[in-house]
Amino acid sequence: MLSNPGISGRRRWPALLLLAGVVALAGCDREGGEAAAGPEEETQAVPVETVAAARRTVAASYTGTASLEPLAESQVVAKTSGVALEVLVEEGQTVRAGQTLVRLDPDRARLNLAQIEAQMRKLENNFRRSEQLASQQLVSAGEHDQLRYDLENARAAYRLAALELSYTNVTAPISGVIASRSIKTGNFVQINTPILRIVDNSRLEATLNVPERELATLKAGQPVSMRVDALPGTTFEGRVDRVAPVVDAGSGTFRVICAFEGGESLQPGMFGRISIDYDQRKDALAVPRVALLDDEGDAAVYVIREDKAVRTTVTTGYEDGAFVEIREGLEPGDQVVTAGKVALRDGTEVQVIGGAPAATATAAARADGDSR
Structure with a gap:
């Protein structure tokens, strides 16, 4: 049977139209997607x-930390033994050099001094009579010289006994503040026993271990500022007192000592944060x-x-x-x-x-x- 070409052509037209519609829709979707993606790809300002x-x-400065140390500190020791009859100071009290701090029982030292003084007076009289006899050549020169040596020895013993008696009054070797006391009235004190500690807080020092690269910049006299943890919000002014220019081979540092005026606020032992301004x-x-x-x-x-x-x-x-x-x-x-x-x-x-x-x-x- 022969096919009809007109009929087959009419059947292909709907299929072609459907394919064209699909292609057109796909193109629209692609264009819409590109249009939607465009703004998202724009760079946003940061x-x-x-x-x-x-x-x-x-200002150029070096900063470091250090604890404050007193200018001077002394352990007061008893130079003789005895019972403490009076303790004249308390912790926190300010004392001056030479002030009596403790009185020890002086009776034994006083009796020893009196005994040696009596022997010395006797030898002085003997030596005066010997001088008279020696001028008349009634005693030998050797006997006269022996009396002279005995008298000098007695005088030395007398001075030593007087010194021992003075030790019964324990005095302050330096001026400062009584930091600690380890004695009470009535205690027996052994010789060379520490009984008090005095610190001179009139000037305080802080020692910094500074890296050797700063050796050429830090000099004595430069201004120093310091803050301490115990007194927040307060700045204390000082100066570089001295620089030890020898570099420690082990740590590669040298010592810089800063000085501050002491007083009621700053006290020894406080921890300070220190800044040294060396240029501006x-x-x-x-x-x-x-x-x-x-x-x-x-x-x-x-x-x-x-x-x-x-x-x-x-x-x-x-x-x-x-x-x-x-x-x-x-x-x-x-x-x-x-x-x-x-x-x-x-x-x-x-x-x-x-x-x-x-x-x-x-x-x-x-x-x-x-x-x-």
Whole structure:
């Protein structure tokens, strides 16, 4: 049987129309998807906070910690034995050098002195009679010389006994404050036994072990400031009293001794945080230390230029608290990123959300520097 070409052609038309519709729908979906994806692929600006580089006073300093020590300290010991008849001082009392602190029983020492004095007087009389007889050549020169030596020995024994008697009054070897007392009235005191401790707190010293790289910068007379844990919020001023320039081979450090005026506030044993200012720049360009990038290599910051973060290499100088001196790489008023650095790369678009105008930040920093 022969097929009818007209009928077969009419049957293919619906299939072709259906295929064309599917292709058209697919094209529309693809165009719509591309159109929807376009805005999502746009780069969003990274929010950052900035501060303007400004001029301020920057001080170069060395900081360290040390405990305060008194200028002088003495353990008062009994130089003779005896019963303590009187203890004349209490802990915390201020005493002066030579002041009597404790009285020991003097009876034994007084009797010994009297016995030696009697022997000495007898020898003095014998020596005077011997001189008269020697002038008449009635005694030999040897006997006369022996009497002279005996008398000198007796006089020395007398002075020693008098010294022993004086030891029954225990006196202060230095001026200062009674820091501790280990004796009570009525106690028997053995010779050379420590009974009191005196500290001279009129001047206090703090010894720093400083790395040898600072040897050329720290000198006697430089100003020192100190804060102590026991007195928060108070700063004490002092000076470098002396520098021991010998470097310890084991630790690589040398000793710097700082002196402070003592008084009711500062006391020996307090722990101090010490800062020694050895140089100062009154008009240095500075930025906050947090602006410096944490990565390795040369020091750098992100500077905002035309709404983009530009990585800029800088040369730093002194560090003073929260600020660092910038000697090269920035100009006054340059906005440097202080927060949001982690998400930045060189050329990243940014949105400043916490920056102050350059002129305002510069003026504020200058006022802060002038108030130091």
